[in-house]
Amino acid sequence: MSDYPYNVIQAEYDGTHSYLLEYISKCKSGEILIGHELMLMLDILLTHFDDPEIKVDFEDGHKRIKFIETKCKHFEAPFAGKPFLLELFQKAFVEAIYIFKIYDNEINRWVRLYQDILFLVARKNGKTPLISALCLAEFFCGELGTRILCSSNDYEQADLMFQAIDSMREESKSLEKRTRSNIKGIFFGNPKKPKKTGKFSYKNKGQIKKISAKTGAKEGKNIKVGAVDEVHELKDNTSTMPIRQAVSTQHEPLYIELTTEGVVNDGYLDERLIEARQVLNDELERPRWLIWLYTQDNEQEVWQDEKSWIKSNPGVGVIKKRSFLKKMIDEAKTSKSMRVFVLSKDFNIKQNNATAWLTTEDIVNEQTFDLEDFRSSFAIGAVDLSKSGDLASARIFLMKPGSHKKYTYQKYFIPESKLEQLSKEDRERFKEWIRQDLIRVSPRNENDFSLVTQFFLSLYKDYGIRVYKVGYDKWSAVYWTKEMEECGFDCVRVSQEFGSLSEPMKLVEADLKSNLINYNHHPIDKWCLENTALKLSTKQEIMPVKVQGKEEQKIDGAVTMIIGYRIYIDNRTEFLSLVGR
Template sequence: MIQGQNVWAHPYTYQGTYSFLLEYVDKCKKGEIIIGNELMIQLDILMEYFDNPEIKVDFEDGHKRIKFIETKCKHFEAPFAGKPFLLDIFQKAFVEAIYIFKIFDEEIDRWVRLHQDVLFVVARKNGKTPLVSALCLAEFFCGEIGTRILCSSNDYEQADLMFQAINSMREESRSLEKVTRSNIKGIFFGNPKKPKKNGKFSYKNKGTIKKISAKTGAKEGKNIKIGAVDEVHELKDNTSTMPIRQAVSTQDEPLYIELTTEGVINDGYLDERLREARQVLNGEIERPRWLIWLYTQDSEQEVWQNEKSWVKSNPGLGVIKKRSFLKKMIEEAKTSKSMRVFVLSKDFNIKQNNATAWLSPEDILSEDNFEIEDFRNAFAIGAVDLSKSGDLASARVMMMKPGSQKKYFLQKYFIPESKLLDLPKEEFEKYQAWIRKDLVIVSPGNENDFSLVTAWFVKLYKEFGIRCYKVGYDKWSAIYWAKEMDSYGFECVRVSQEFGSMSEPMKLVEADLKSKLINYNNNPIDKYCLENTALNINTKQEIMPVKVQGKEEKKIDGAVTMIIAYRVYIDNRTEFLSLVGR
C-alpha cells in the first residue's frame, strides 16, 4: 500500500499519504518491533523533521523506488530465487528515510533530498547487500538520465557480489533486461537486440553501473551520482572511500551509501566513522545530511541473557535470517574464542578487538611434567619459528602415545647474546632464569645460529631415539637451514604464516588446550608465549596468531610453533598415527 489506497484516516498517514516510516517508528515505540537505542535516537531525529518548516516531506521518490523494487526486482538466490523482492517494514522505512525529506538548495534554486550520505550497519545475513543492490537498480531506472553508479568494497570479490546482485535482478526481469545490456565492464542502457533510437532506455542514455575495489583505486570514480561501498569494516583508512565521496559531490542530489557489519580491525575506517556517527546521534556534532541507520545491541550481556534482544542487530530474524542458525552460532561461541569474536562482531555488531588474549589462564594451565624417557624411540613432528637476529627463535617436537589423542611437547628456545643485553632489567632476569634451566640457548653475537637449532633435533635423535617424521617451518625462514636439516636426513615442509594455513591448526590447538589434550611439560616460556598470543580473524572466519595489543615487545614464537606442528599433524594425520602405533 503506497498511495491513494483509502489511507486518509489512517494514523500512519502524513498529509494524506501512507508512511512506512511512521508505521515503523510507532511499532518500535510500542515495543512491537524491538530496536536498539542508537536506531531509536535516529528515528526520534527523523520524527522532528515532520514538524520542521524548513524541511518538506515528499513521498514520491521514495515510494516510486519501493514500488520498483517490489514489482520489478526478483530474488536470485535460494531459497527465495525467482520470487518478488517484497520489502519488510524495516526495509521500507529505511528507503523512505533516505528519500522523503527535502530541503531547499538556494544554489540550484530547488528542493533536493536531505540525506545524501548513509551509514547502514546491520548484522550479516539480514539482506543488506541485496537491499542496497535493489536500491541501486531502482535508482538506475527511476533516477535521471545519465545516472552513474559505482559499487565498491575492500576487495574485488566483495565489490563483485553487489554488482552481480544488481545484474542478476536485472536479468530476472524481462522488462528490465530488454532495455539494458551488460558486459565485464558494467551495466548499460540500450539493448542491441531491441534497440531504441531515443529516450531513457536508448543508447543515448550514458548511465552506467560499474564496480571497483579499494585495491584498484577509484580511477572509475569521476562524476558519479550513486556510490555504494560494501563491508567498510575491512578498510584501514579512507584512502579508497574519499575519491568516491568526492566523485559524487559534483551532483545536485548525490547518494553515498556505506553498508557493513561490525569488524575486528583496530582503529580502522569504520571505527572512525562510528565515532563520528555516535557524536552526531548524541548531539555533539551536526551532520544533518547524514542518515545513520545502526542495528546494534545495547550491551553484550543481553546477547547471552535475552534471546528476544537479538532482533536489535538482526531486523530480518525469522524472515531473512533463521533463528535456529543464530542459536547454533551462540552455542559454538560459548566454547570457542575465535567463534565468539566472529559471532559478536558479525551477528550482533559488537566491536571485537582482534588483538585481545586468545586463551584464558585456565586454558593455558598444563598438566604435571612428563619424562622424556617415556618417549624413547618415539616418532615426532617437529616445528620451528626462526628469527635471524634480534628476536627469540623456537623449536619443538610433538609426540603422541598409541591409542591416545593427547599431544606432548618438548621444546627449546634460542636468542642472540646481544638481544639479552638490550632487555629491560625485569625481562633480563626472567631470561637469565630460563637460561640457567637450559630452556634457552644463547647464540654468540647479534644473530641466532641456526646450526644450534639443527643440533638440538640431532641430539634428540642420538640421545633418545626421537625421530622427526617431518619438520614444519615458516616459509620466511632461512632456506639454508632447511638444506642443513636435509643433510641430516630430516624432511622439512614449509608452513606459511597466513590465514589459510594457520586457521585450522590454531582452532584445534585451542580446542585441545581447553580439553587438556596438550601437555607442554609446564615450560614457562610456552606459557609466556601463549599468554601473549591473540587471534586475528578475517571475513571467512579464518584465524591466525598475532601479539596481544599493547604487548608488541612480548614473544609468541612458542605458540606459533605449536600451531605449525599441528598444521603438519593435520596434513599427515593418518600416516603419522600409524607410525605412533608401531
C-alpha cells in the same frame, strides 16, 4: 507531530500512509525492539515532519518501494524467483532516504535532504540485496543518465553487489528487455531494437559499474550513486573519497556505505562511527547524513536476552533464521575466534583484531611426561627461528598408538646480547630458565642456529627419536634448512599467514581446552601462550600475534605449536601409521 505521546504516533501524514512513521510508532511503543542508537536517529527524523524548512514528499520514496516490490525478484535460495517484498524496517529505511526535501537556492528547486547514508546491520539480514535493489530502482526511476558505482575493499565483494543487481535485472522480463549487460557493466538499450528512442533506449547513457579499493583511476568518474559494501574492511578513506568526490557534481547525489562491524583496528569504519555517534548525540552537525545503525546496547544482553538479538538483526525470523543465531552463540561460548567473529558480524559489537587467544583455564596444564617413554618413536618437528637476534623456539610432537593426545618436548634459544635488553623482571626470569637448561644461549649478538640442529640430532642420539618432518617459518632459514637437510631431515616451510595458520591454530585451541596437549608443564610455553593473541580476518581465519600492550613479550612457543600442528594436519594419516608401528 513530535508532541504526540510515543504510543500514539500516527502513521498518516497529509492523507498518505508513511512506513517510516509506522515504524517509529512501533519502535516507540516497544512492539519492535531496536537499539538506543537507531532510536536517536528516529527521533531526529520525527522532528523533520514538523520542520517548516523541510518538505515531506512521498512520491520518490514510494515509487522506488513499488519498483522493488513489483519489478525485482530474489535470485538466491530459498527465495529465488519470488518477488522482493520489503519488510517494514526496509520500507522505513528507503522512505527516510527519499521523502525529506530541502530547498536548494543554488539550483532553485527542492532536493533530497539526505545525500550520505551509513547503514550498519548484522550479516545475513539482506543488506546487500536491499541496496542492490535500491540501486536498480534508482537506475530506472532516477533521471536520464544516472550512473551508479558499486565498490568494496576487494573486487570479489564489489562483484557481489553488482551480480545481485544484474541477477535481479535478468529475473524481470520487463527490465531485462530494456537493458543489456557485459563485462564492463549494465547499460540501457535493447540490442534487438537499436533505433528505439526514449528513457530506456540507447539514448540513456546511464550505467552501473563496479570497482574495488585496489582498482586504480577512481578519480574523475562522474556518478550519481556510489554504494560501498563492507566498509569495515577499509583501513582509511583513500578508496571512498574519490567516490564521494565523484558524486559531488550532482544536484541530488546518493552515497551509501553498508557494512557490518569489523575487526580492523583504527580503520575507516571506526572513524566514521565516531563521527556518526557524535551526530546522534548532537555533538557534531551533519544534517545531510542519514545514520541507520542496528546495534546492541551492550554485550551482556547478547548472552542473557535472546529477544534483544533483533536490535542488530532486524530481519531475524524472516530473513535470518533464529536457529542460525543460536548455533553461532553456542559455538562462540567454546571458541575464542568464533566469539570474536560472532560478536562483530552477528551483533555489531566491535572486537579488537588482536584480542587475547586463550583463557588461564585453557593454558594451565600440570601434566608431565618422561621422554624416555618415547624411546625409538617418530615425531613431528617445528621451529620458529624468528630473527637471528631474538628468542627462537624448537619442539617436537609425540603421540602414543590409539591416543589423540600430543606430547611436546621443546627447547628455546637466545643470543647473549638480547638478555641485557630485557626488563629487570624478564632478565631474572630468563636467567632462571637458562639455569634450568630450558634456554640455550649463543655468544654475542646472533643466535647460532646450528644449536637448533643439534637439538634434533640429540633426540635421535639420546633417545632414538626420529623426526618425520620439520615445519619452519621463513626467518633466517636458508642456511639452517640446508644444514638440516644435509643431516637427513625433511624440512617443510609453513607460511606465516591466515591460510596456513588458521586451521592448526583452531585445533591447538580445541586440544588445549580438552587437555590433549601435554607440554610438560613448561614455564616458557605457558608464558608464550599467555602472550599470544589471535588476529581475525574477514573470512573468519585466524593467526597468532602479540597481545596489544605486550609487544616486547614473546609468542615463539605458541607459534611452534601451531606450525607443528600444520605439519600434523597435512600428514596425519602417514604420521599416525608411523606412530602405530
